[in-house]
Amino acid sequence: MDRMLRNKKTITLFLLPSIIIFSATVILPILWSGYYSLFHWNGIGKMRFAGLENFTTLMKDSYFASAFFNNAVYLMINLVGQLGVALVLALMLSHIKRGNTFFKTLYFAPAVLSGVAVCQAFKNFYALDPPGVFNLILKAIGLGEFQRVWLGNMDTALGSVALIECYKNMGIYLVILYAGLISIPSSVIESAKMDGARGWVLFWKIKMPYLKNVFGAALIMAVNGLLKAFDIPYITTYGGPGDATELVATYMYKTAFSSAKYGYGSAIAVVIALECIVFVSVLQFLLKRNQD
Amino acid sequence: MKKKKTRTFALYGAACMILIIEFYPVLWTFLTSLKTQEEIRWGSSVALPKSFCLDNYVKVLEESNLLTYFKNSVFVTLVTIFLLIVLSSTSAFALQKLRFKGQELVLAFFMAGITIPIHVTLIPLFQIYKNTGILNTHISLILPQIGFNLPMSIYLFTAFYRFIPDELMEAAVIDGASVQKSFLRIMLPMSRNTVATIVTMNAVFTWNEFIFANTFISRNELKTVPVGLYDFVGEKGAVDWGSTFAAISLVLLPILVVCFVFGKQLTAGMAAGAVKE
Numbered sequence: 001m002d003r004m005l006r007n008k009k010t011i012t013l014f015l016l017p018s019i020i021i022f023s024a025t026v027i028l029p030i031l032w033s034g035y036y037s038l039f040h041w042n043g044i045g046k047m048r049f050a051g052l053e054n055f056t057t058l059m060k061d062s063y064f065a066s067a068f069f070n071n072a073v074y075l076m077i078n079l080v081g082q083l084g085v086a087l088v089l090a091l092m093l094s095h096i097k098r099g100n101t102f103f104k105t106l107y108f109a110p111a112v113l114s115g116v117a118v119c120q121a122f123k124n125f126y127a128l129d130p131p132g133v134f135n136l137i138l139k140a141i142g143l144g145e146f147q148r149v150w151l152g153n154m155d156t157a158l159g160s161v162a163l164i165e166c167y168k169n170m171g172i173y174l175v176i177l178y179a180g181l182i183s184i185p186s187s188v189i190e191s192a193k194m195d196g197a198r199g200w201v202l203f204w205k206i207k208m209p210y211l212k213n214v215f216g217a218a219l220i221m222a223v224n225g226l227l228k229a230f231d232i233p234y235i236t237t238y239g240g241p242g243d244a245t246e247l248v249a250t251y252m253y254k255t256a257f258s259s260a261k262y263g264y265g266s267a268i269a270v271v272i273a274l275e276c277i278v279f280v281s282v283l284q285f286l287l288k289r290n291q292d
Numbered sequence: 293m294k295k296k297k298t299r300t301f302a303l304y305g306a307a308c309m310i311l312i313i314e315f316y317p318v319l320w321t322f323l324t325s326l327k328t329q330e331e332i333r334w335g336s337s338v339a340l341p342k343s344f345c346l347d348n349y350v351k352v353l354e355e356s357n358l359l360t361y362f363k364n365s366v367f368v369t370l371v372t373i374f375l376l377i378v379l380s381s382t383s384a385f386a387l388q389k390l391r392f393k394g395q396e397l398v399l400a401f402f403m404a405g406i407t408i409p410i411h412v413t414l415i416p417l418f419q420i421y422k423n424t425g426i427l428n429t430h431i432s433l434i435l436p437q438i439g440f441n442l443p444m445s446i447y448l449f450t451a452f453y454r455f456i457p458d459e460l461m462e463a464a465v466i467d468g469a470s471v472q473k474s475f476l477r478i479m480l481p482m483s484r485n486t487v488a489t490i491v492t493m494n495a496v497f498t499w500n501e502f503i504f505a506n507t508f509i510s511r512n513e514l515k516t517v518p519v520g521l522y523d524f525v526g527e528k529g530a531v532d533w534g535s536t537f538a539a540i541s542l543v544l545l546p547i548l549v550v551c552f553v554f555g556k557q558l559t560a561g562m563a564a565g566a567v568k569e
Contacts, residue, residue, distance in 0.1 A: 014383060015387070017379055032420075103311065109318075112550070113548075116522045124337065136338055249409075252411060269409075
């Protein structure tokens, strides 16, 4: 038996195809990206070695700085709008006895909708001519003077695009946090209630400590996803107006595939990867320390 | 007692309100797709359609390549999922049940892929595909999607295999079955719930995948639904809302059906991914 399970041929047959595909499509391209980032290259002509020049240029690139800043704002809005809202809704659903699966599945639905579809609907909601639903609501509640072209305005575009991302992905975190909430043993909650814990105290002192690991995992997932956010700003505003909704990933994409600066684009890609690795490691470290 | 009743009522009221907000964009899309050109131009954007007008749908089906995009998406999704299941179930089996040095290391190697952003690989993949002639073929979409979804699928399979006792396989092997056969006849059928989770989750991911498709495919007849729709909307979005939203409705419909029918598997997969630690 042991000999059969140690058979080299069987192991190779079961494992090698995955290792090859994974290496070829994920690991190798990443290393390759690092290599490209050290060159000036337009994709067709000769590659000129640049050393770390692309990275020093990047540090002085004011357009990159604003993309980075936008990305930070985008991240913050979405952490509140996805994790915060998801937590509130998960708590609400955990109090509903009948039909919570029904509500959960339907709240989750926007996450599976095609991004292009959601973005196009919201584009019309944000419009002023003809007035979309947001502007109509403002008018109806007497705040008509706040009506505007939400996506065409430098001040409101980023927040408006971020809201679409919140709408689309909140459901994922709702499902995750809800799974965490219902896995708290009911005996724990019952005995806390016996001791007189209610509402806020019950949540903060009893439920939250149980939920910490799941919340931490959700936080890591959200940060990791938002640092590389791409689809929704790209589809909705293509980074505009001006640089108002330009994020790091959309800037990288345009630099490489529209401006044909493959070396510089790769340098931005490397920065995105580093950001993800650093943030995720720091969060993981903080969560681990918190557990002990 | 009365207080409790009011509370339940308020909870359900709030839950339904949120449901309406969550579904409004979908509902609005369907309603707008039924409006005539005149209604859209002159009527309020939130008004209900005056009649049940299917002209927009006829127009979309006649004038756009939507059906081709559907065919392409179905092909890419089916092949990706099939290969993903084959590869992840076999390698998870090897990592969990077969015995060799460095199993932990190989697992860690795959798990490293979970945090890696897709975008970092775009430029190199584009160049590699260009030089090998894979650019503008469906292989260019299938390969990286298998690669990027392998870690999570392998993780889900290993988590399941861990709880299957070794004795079960040993018994089969003693009965004369090979390791390969006992994998196919015992392990794989037992893991059908895991398979269902991975299939539904990745069906949705692959169906909606935008960035690879937008980068590697430029020939119209090869485009998948998200990019095809993006082009269609870019062309018609500002002028012809009726057909824009009819096209979007046609795209949303199958996804919504999948979501309602397989909601349990879908949400289970999402939760399993994060609750692991």
